[in-house]
Amino acid sequence: MPLDPSLPDDLAWRGLLAHTTDLDALREALAAGSVRYYVGFDPTAPSLHLGNLVQILTARRxxxxGHTPYLLVGGATGMIGDPRDSGERTLNSADTVADWVQRVRAQIEPFLSFEGDNAATMVNNLDWTGGLSVIDFLRDIGKHFPVNRMLARDTVRRRLESGISYTEFSYVLLQSMDxxxxxRDHGVTLQFGGSDQWGNLTGGVELVRRADGASVHAFATPLITKTDGTKYGKTEGGALWLDPDLTSPYAFFQFWLNVEDEKVGELLRIFTFLPRAEIEALEAQHAEKPFLRAGQKALAEHVTTLVHGAEETARIQAASAALFGGGDMGGLSADTLGAALREAGSVRLDRADGLPGVLDLLVSAGLAKSRGEARRTVTEGGAYVNNVRVTDPDHVPSSDDLVGGTWLVLRKGKKSFKGVEVV
RNA sequence: GGCAGGUUGCCCGAGCGGCCAAUGGGAGCGGACUGUAAAUCCGUCGGCUUUGCCUUCGAAGGUUCGAAUCCUUCACCUGCCA
Known part of the structure; x- marks a missing residue:
């Protein structure tokens, strides 16, 4: 594949170069030939999430x-855990980590090409750490790490108050060793990662320099935050996962559709492959008529398509149109409505059991965690059946309320829809 | 190993024998305003068969009519001394 000389400028324009070791040297290297680069993913959960998607897409870019990717899934580093501010991690069993390694690999693979002269390669750091002896590790790797420097790293410094185990303190050695x-084995000379990984990235650069006297590169992508500075990628359920079983494609789509105005441009640059001109046109349109939310719509469509495919995205768009179209649910056919509700999430009830009251409906549909919470929602005026507000906690829908004889549309607040299918 | 302080609801953090399901802030949730945005304002924020009942304040015992609050033991964390 021929080299694309505009890559560094494109990365910079998209805001993906939050930190770099030596930008000029990196530009030179990227212009000189196909650079072998790597990015690592630690299997600390059964699925990757929004933050990891930045790395995957950057790898694809x-x-x-024309450059050559090495995708590292950390079977070894995942056994240790990167120190984080929230405190010491709980170690996962080797079986769990091995299982997650498989899942994470499978999630990454569709995004890259494993064919051609710059085909991607999957690697696992367990392959070169599994057989390593402690003595070799301390002599060959440990000797290159001054503890005083390690102590000065931000995350470590913050953790010194609350406590940090030797295990997590040593994490940087493992990643640097990768x-x-x-x-050494593949001629990789560029690593990138999230900006929270910057310390680990430079740790590796430093180790290669000290151990082999070679100068290699690293850059960090920005941390995605909300305008108030808090971390992005949180939805009601917690993190925004790429696995459709953990975060439904519908919820995933809705997340992007609801992105705050100020962030649309930034997110379009980072999370889509749309060309610069197109993004700038969207931004201009958005600045002029923000209420149309053209940016959010494009963002939701493109990112959902990348992760869940065009077909699924089309189904979600149809579902969203039906559910948010407002007004009378009776105007929709049972088929249309059923398809929409299945996307949004629905539960089945047996007709023979009779229809439960609103409170139980809200709970069984997952819109409320307890009847107490359901009661609160109803009392606060946040509960709707078929888009009609229900204010009586004891209200029981009748079979006349069933759209098309089968569906009940439950809604909590402005935008949480669930279907109840009575069969 | 010794001395001192700490462990409270999702998070931070008050409470220091009854008025405590527990002040306050944040997050979350609902409402209003909008554009399925942000900001703002209001409400809410353990569970239930909800004008009452049940389970919570590191764990287990104890004192008391009554404990998150007092005592004992244990676990963990922080600081000072060895």
Whole structure:
């Protein structure tokens, strides 16, 4: 694949270069030939999430520009855990980590090409750490890490108050060793990761320099935050997962559709492959008529398509149109409504059991965690059956309320829809 | 190993024998305003068969008519001394 010389400018324009080791040297390297680069994913959960998607897409951008990806899934680093501010991690069992390694690999694979002269390669750092002895590790790797420097790292410094185990303190050595191993075995000379990984990235660069006297590169992508500075990628359920079983494609789509105005441009640049001109046109339109939310719609459509495919995205768009179209549910056919509700999430009830009251409906549909919470929602005026507000906690829908004889549309607040299918 | 302080609801953090399901802030949730945005304002925020009942304040015992609050033991964390 021919090199695309515009890559560094494109990365910079998209805001993906939050930190770089030596930008000029990196530009030179990227212009000189197909650079072998790597990005790592630690299996600390059964699925990757929004933050990881930035790395996956960035990896794809580099590959599209002619460079050669090495995707590392951290079977070893995942056994240890990167220190984080929220405190010491609980260690996961080897079986769990091994299982997650498989899942994470499978999630990454569709995004990259494993064919051609710059085909991607999957690697697992367990391969070069599994057989390593402690003595070799301390002599060959540990010797290159001054503890005083390690102590100065932000995350470590913050953790010194609350406490940090030797295990997590040592994490940076493992990740740095990955870079050295990939440099030696595969000629990898570029690593990137999230900006929260910057310390680990430079740790690797430093190790390669000290151990082998070579100069390699690293850059960090920005941390995606809301305008108030808090972390992005949170939805009611917690993190926004790429796995459709953990975060439904419908919820995923809705997340993007609801992105705050100020962030649309930034997110379009980072999370879509739309060309610059198109993004700038969307931004201009958005600035002029923000209420149309053209940016959010494009963002939701493109990112959902990337992760869940065009077909699923089309179904979600139809579902959203039906549910948010407002007004009378009776105007929709049972088929249309049923399809929409299945996207949004629905539960089945047996007709023979009779229709439960609103409170139980809200709970069984998952819109409320307890009857107490359901009661509160109703009392606060946030509960709707078929888009009609219900204010009586004891209200029981009748079979006349069933749209098309089968569906009940439950809504909590402005935008949480669930279907109840009575069969 | 010794001394001192701490462990409270999703998070931070008050309470220091009854008026405590527990002040306050944040997050969350609902309402109003909008554009399925942001900001703002209001309400809400353990569970239930909800004018009452049940389970919570690190764990287990104890004192008391009555404890998150007092005592004992245990676990963990922080600081000072060895």
């Amino acid at each position: 580099l590959q599209d520009a 870079y050295l191993a990939l440099f």
